[in-house]
Amino acid sequence: MRFTCKNCGFPASIEAGVVLADATCPKCDRPLELSIEERSIGGFELREKIGSGGFGTVWKAVAQGMDTALALKLIPKQAFSEDERIHLLRQIRSSRHLEHPRVVAARDFGEAQDYWYLVSDFVEGTPL
DSSP: EEEOOOTTEEEOOOOOBBBBGBBEEEOTOBOOOOOOTTEEEEEEEEEEEEESSSSSSEEEETTTTTOOOOEEEEGGGSOOHHHHHHHHHHHHHHHTOOOOOTTTOOOEEEEEEEEEEEEEEEOOOOOO
């Protein structure tokens, strides 16, 4: 997800480990000053970028109005065909029923803007 600096108009990307509310523009070094609406997608407020890879970008997030940390993976829609999206949905629905202390459960799946998002429990630790 990209954000635009209100000062210089630069399309800023956020590095892993950066708290989104405190993010600065890499070009002009001024605060991005993003509103909650600009930091939100699908009813979730993005708080901190955890990391990214070939499948998408993972954010530490909270459901709006709540304070429990969740992991939210943003997956660009153009990355998958319709058949792959259907397959992914089946996997997510199946994983919702898994309950094991060493398995992170999927909590929600949706789409907003140009992304699909997968919400799961947030587990502190080093990225995999």
